[in-house]
Amino acid sequence: MESLGTTPGVLEASARATAEVSVSKIAGACLCGAVKYSSPDEPAMQAVCHCKDCQRQAGTAFSVVVAVPALSLKIEGEENLSTYQGTGSSGKSVQRRFCRSCGSPILSVVEMIPELLFIKSGTLDDPSWLRPTMNIWCDSAQPWYEFPKGAQTFPQNPPG
Ligand SMILES: [Zn+2]
Numbered sequence: 001m002e003s004l005g006t007t008p009g010v011l012e013a014s015a016r017a018t019a020e021v022s023v024s025k026i027a028g029a030c031l032c033g034a035v036k037y038s039s040p041d042e043p044a045m046q047a048v049c050h051c052k053d054c055q056r057q058a059g060t061a062f063s064v065v066v067a068v069p070a071l072s073l074k075i076e077g078e079e080n081l082s083t084y085q086g087t088g089s090s091g092k093s094v095q096r097r098f099c100r101s102c103g104s105p106i107l108s109v110v111e112m113i114p115e116l117l118f119i120k121s122g123t124l125d126d127p128s129w130l131r132p133t134m135n136i137w138c139d140s141a142q143p144w145y146e147f148p149k150g151a152q153t154f155p156q157n158p159p160g
């Protein structure tokens with residue numbers, strides 16, 4: 001008896017369904033193109049961070065970060081990244097890595113969560129799939145910012 005899985009029509013349908021579900025694509029670059037990155041993995045988390053450090057580093061109201069498994073991220077031109085090491089609220093280090101020729105912030109390495117890297121989503125080639133519903137460090141959100149309906153908000157880091 002032929003199994004459903006070998007029927008061409010079913011395979012095509014399932015390939016289409018997979019393509020529709022798996023729309024996120026982690027690939028990006030800095031403004032000058034000296035640093036490029038990619039990961040085949042799905043993002044572990046998408047969040048809007050309103051912390052003061054992100055505001056200062058990004059030079060704007062917040063940063064939108066996409067967390068990816070650290071081991072899966074490939075960086076091209078890593079020698080062009082500079083690192084500013086600060087301290088998070090935990091007292092542990094946060095390394096903010098940016099392109100040394102154009103200054104684009106690319107990613108953060110958070111000592112508290114070493115298994116993930118936090119990419120600045122503005123550097124994604126195609127950010128159309130982003131749906132960052134989680135807002136963190138809302139205590140320091142700029143006063144004019146209105147949280148979208150249904151947004152998840154945390155005064156500081158999410159618990160746990
Ligand atoms: Zn650059």
Ligand SMILES: [Zn+2]
Binds near residue numbers: 049050051052054063
């Ligand atoms: Zn932040």
